[in-house]
Amino acid sequence: KQEVTQIPAALSVPEGENLVLNCSFTDSAIYNLQWFRQDPGKGLTSLLLIQSSQREQTSGRLNASLDKSSGRSTLYIAASQPGDSATYLCAVTSYDKVIFGPGTSLSVIP
Amino acid sequence: DVKVTQSSRYLVKRTGEKVFLECVQDMDHENMFWYRQDPGLGLRLIYFSYDVKMKEKGDIPEGYSVSREKKERFSLILESASTNQTSMYLCASSDAKNRAGEAFFGQGTRLTVV
Numbered sequence: 001k002q003e004v005t006q007i008p009a010a011l012s013v014p015e016g017e018n019l020v021l022n023c024s025f026t027d028s029a030i031y032n033l034q035w036f037r038q039d040p041g042k043g044l045t046s047l048l049l050i051q052s053s054q055r056e057q058t059s060g061r062l063n064a065s066l067d068k069s070s071g072r073s074t075l076y077i078a079a080s081q082p083g084d085s086a087t088y089l090c091a092v093t094s095y096d097k098v099i100f101g102p103g104t105s106l107s108v109i110p
Numbered sequence: 111d112v113k114v115t116q117s118s119r120y121l122v123k124r125t126g127e128k129v130f131l132e133c134v135q136d137m138d139h140e141n142m143f144w145y146r147q148d149p150g151l152g153l154r155l156i157y158f159s160y161d162v163k164m165k166e167k168g169d170i171p172e173g174y175s176v177s178r179e180k181k182e183r184f185s186l187i188l189e190s191a192s193t194n195q196t197s198m199y200l201c202a203s204s205d206a207k208n209r210a211g212e213a214f215f216g217q218g219t220r221l222t223v224v
Contacts, residue, residue: 034213043200043217089153091213096160097168098143098202098213100153 002027002094004101012107013080021075021104023090028068031093035064035075038087038103047088048075080108113137116201116216123223129188131219133201140206142184143213144168144176146197153200159184160206191223 003026013019023033032051036044048057048064050073056065063076073090087103117132135142143158145168155168157176165176173195177185184203188195198220204213 032211036215041198041218041220044215046212046214049212091153093204093213096141096206097155097158098204099155100145102152 002030002092002097002099004090004092004099006088006090006101006104008104009102010105010107012109014109015080015082017080017108018076018078019080019106021077021088021090021106023073023075023101025071025073025092025094025099027094028071029094030068033064033066033073034091034093034098035062035073036089036091038089040087044089077106080106082108082110084108114201114203114214114216116199116219118219119217121219121221123188123191123221125192125223127188127191127223129191129221129223131186131188131199131201131221133184133186133203133216134182135184135203135214136182137203137205137214138181139203139214140181141204142178143202143204144174144184144186145200145202146170146195147200147218148197156186191221193223195221196223197221 007022035047050066061078089103091100114135144156145153159178175187201216205211
């Protein structure tokens with residue numbers, strides 16, 4: 001059974017710092033991995049999608065990498081801003097199901 | 111602009127009521143999903159459907175049923191609502207023909223059962 005974990009559970013950083021969020025999954029048979037952002041009480045906003053054949057994707061200050069063989073992905077956020085404060089979720093598509101990690105709650109302090 | 115639309119943002123129902131949560135997508139996706147999200151437990155899959163009239167149980171189907179009569183619509187049914195079903199419910203869809211493609215989410219329905 002596919003399981004997804006995320007470390008750390010919570011992170012608090014001063015504005016301007018670069019940071020890394022980690023995601024691990026147990027079964028390397030995935031079609032893709034997505035990173036989402038969720039603001040309190042809201043739905044999910046897709047940030048980046050990495051297909052299983054890809055190694056990384058970039059969008060603005062965000063860069064996500066994927067190492068399928070080791071079951072790991074990282075989300076790198078450059079020059080963090082207070083507006084980046086949210087919960088970040090990773091999810092893998094495995095056997096037609098989308099399975100989520102528990103999320104990392106990020107707080108960027110002005 | 112692609113869209114997954116959930117019929118209500120907030121819903122308050124009484125214990126024992128039958129509750130329908132509706133989800134509509136306009137992307138002609140085959141796959142549709144219902145999740146619930148609870149603090150400390152993350153997102154958990156309740157049911158999913160990979161075609162009209164097809165459904166599969168997810169990790170926590172107890173107390174729920176689903177209906178997929180049309181490709182674009184996937185309904186989650188609480189036959190007799192209970193207080194432990196108070197939660198945020200999220201619907202999603204994805205393209206079965208492109209398994210590596212993105213999953214799209216609705217804005218969520220916050221259900222409170224009193």
